[in-house]
Amino acid sequence: MASFLVLNGPNLNLLGTRQPEVYGSTTLDDIEQVCRTFAHDRGHSIVFQQSNHEGALVDAIHDARGVHAGIALNAGAYTHTSVALMDAVLSSMVPTVELHLSNVHAREEFRHRSYLAKAAIGVICGFGSASYTLALQALMDHTKAGHD
Template identity: 50%
Template structure:
């Protein structure tokens, strides 16, 4: 499988930004971990991060026909980006939404995901493992046919 891993605003600051919530690992180490996980399963993973909504929309649109699955942490855009929701609905590439923290244990505004309805599922609160869990879901789904 070919995975596109999309990360939204501020995820480039992993390891620096609120390590008590997001952990000590850097964004670079996350990408290396996910590429290694994919390779161990005969797959590839490309990481994309942007702090700009339009760039994320462009990446989703460009994924159509180029990737088998998207694993996306939209960051703050989770809670208000209809543009990202619409882009996910417009492509034939399935997506699992991932959040490092448990968004349901945080501030009230973080409980609602605008983008999740366009995804096959949502994983939150499992730390960086959530990305691997999402990839594992797609790998198992492909195996079952």
Template identity: 50%
Template structure:
């Protein structure tokens, strides 16, 4: 049975392709999700994609993932820098976690340099554009299927 991965995207990622394309590119969230589902199949993973602009909804999904998913790929967006609640939810998740950021958060405004989620993540990928998502899936496949 394939390992199951929850792909979570946080606030404003539903605006991919429209919001600051010079930073985030022109691909849409639908493009990213389709790419990840296909990449997951190639890696022997099933991928379920979700996005929310609401912190509490992301926390609930992470809590519900405990007995359902083997791993989480998360781009928490701006919540990376503010949400201890998401960190606490991830700390209760027993599977593997990979954090993804499309842009290089360390080369941007200083307030973006710190991520609470990174404290829990098993691996962090920044600044690789949307390719970072498939890199995250590859990392999870290596960790889960090895």
């Protein structure tokens, strides 16, 4: 049984009320429950975290080393600005999937650039809350294939 970290960045605590036309009406608590069930049904566990603070996210990524088989990371706006998060993912050597609820490539130009994509094993975006289970499945498959 592997453990996976599902890590969420700034403003994701407001899901369900924040721009529902972009992010939907599903709350972060709803997503957590779906992820827990998804992982459990496949014989795995998750740790689910959210922070609005870049340093706390960096610490969580560092702490994942040797503990979690992979990280599903929705870094929110930090995706497009944070070299620190990119460096944390690279230095942790924990397989990481970048994920987004919305299709960032169909949005504002500044959202088209991702620092995290350079460090991630893959990127999933545009599938709403299903992006989380898609990311977890990708991590499970990656781990099973022995890529970690």
